Amino acid sequence: MSSPFATPDAVKSLAWDVKGVAPKDVLPEALILRAASKAGVVEGDAPAVRVPYLSLDAGAFVPEGTTIEDTLPDDSEVVIHTGKIASLVPLSREQYGQDDVASLLSEAMKRDLLRKANAAFLAQAAPEAPAVTPPAGLIYQSPTTLSTDPIEVVGSLDPLADAIATVEAAGAALADLVIVASPVAWATIVKLKAATDSNTSLLGAGVDAVERRLLSVPVLVDRDAPAASLLLIDRHAVLAAYGEVSIATSADARFADDVVLVRGLWRFGAKIVDANRVVLVDVLDVS
Numbered sequence: 001m002s003s004p005f006a007t008p009d010a011v012k013s014l015a016w017d018v019k020g021v022a023p024k025d026v027l028p029e030a031l032i033l034r035a036a037s038k039a040g041v042v043e044g045d046a047p048a049v050r051v052p053y054l055s056l057d058a059g060a061f062v063p064e065g066t067t068i069e070d071t072l073p074d075d076s077e078v079v080i081h082t083g084k085i086a087s088l089v090p091l092s093r094e095q096y097g098q099d100d101v102a103s104l105l106s107e108a109m110k111r112d113l114l115r116k117a118n119a120a121f122l123a124q125a126a127p128e129a130p131a132v133t134p135p136a137g138l139i140y141q142s143p144t145t146l147s148t149d150p151i152e153v154v155g156s157l158d159p160l161a162d163a164i165a166t167v168e169a170a171g172a173a174l175a176d177l178v179i180v181a182s183p184v185a186w187a188t189i190v191k192l193k194a195a196t197d198s199n200t201s202l203l204g205a206g207v208d209a210v211e212r213r214l215l216s217v218p219v220l221v222d223r224d225a226p227a228a229s230l231l232l233i234d235r236h237a238v239l240a241a242y243g244e245v246s247i248a249t250s251a252d253a254r255f256a257d258d259v260v261l262v263r264g265l266w267r268f269g270a271k272i273v274d275a276n277r278v279v280l281v282d283v284l285d286v287s
Helices: 103-122 158-169 184-189
Strands: 019-021 037-041 048-055 074-081 083-092 179-183 217-221 229-234 238-242 243-249 259-272 276-283
Touching: 019 074, 019 276, 048 158, 074 217, 074 238, 083 103, 103 243, 103 259, 158 179, 158 229, 179 184, 184 217, 259 276
Parallel strands: 037 238, 179 217
Antiparallel strands: 019 243, 048 074, 083 259, 179 229, 229 276, 238 259, 243 259
């Protein structure tokens, strides 16, 4: 008796294949990986991840020979609600079998997932209660806003210096900070001049593009960042939960059309746990 026609032996376009890939391997530029701290793993379609959060009061001097008193930690729980982004691409079986189509499609799908992920991480509107998903983006989680004039009006980085002082006073370390800026906000800062009647940029005198760093803090430029502001983030003040990126193909769903479907999924969520360490800094005067 001949062996049955089995999926593992079939051509790729006739196989149902689901592969989980670490986000850092396929989406290394995703902001949630670069501007937040991973605090939990999403299992399957879990809508929320519960993360324990402990803190201790500062210690005190203890005289020699004196009993050290117990210090009990304050425990709390951070609930990170998650949502799922998806990309679904239909291809004819003939097209799917062409050379280089798989790699081209893979790159296109990664770009699509990256755009959706960054937009959701930054600017997803908060769901209307009692709904908890899709989770709100950072700018809808009430980050701190300082009462300073916009950088464009001041003509210097003084408002950003005040913001850095604010987050450091709240316990952040300079090495853990990152700035997320829109292309417009970044361009506005690049065009600041070192002095009146000078063509020298405040950020450098050369004609080459300057390193994207402000006051020693790296800058991530993304089109879904607030257009008129900078978002200064202490990575330890934003907790994230996410699972693997799932890539799957199937020729079954649209069998009658002779179409192969390629699907990408990623479930994630992020939450600000200390608003004093996430600050919006106005760049443009929009009043």
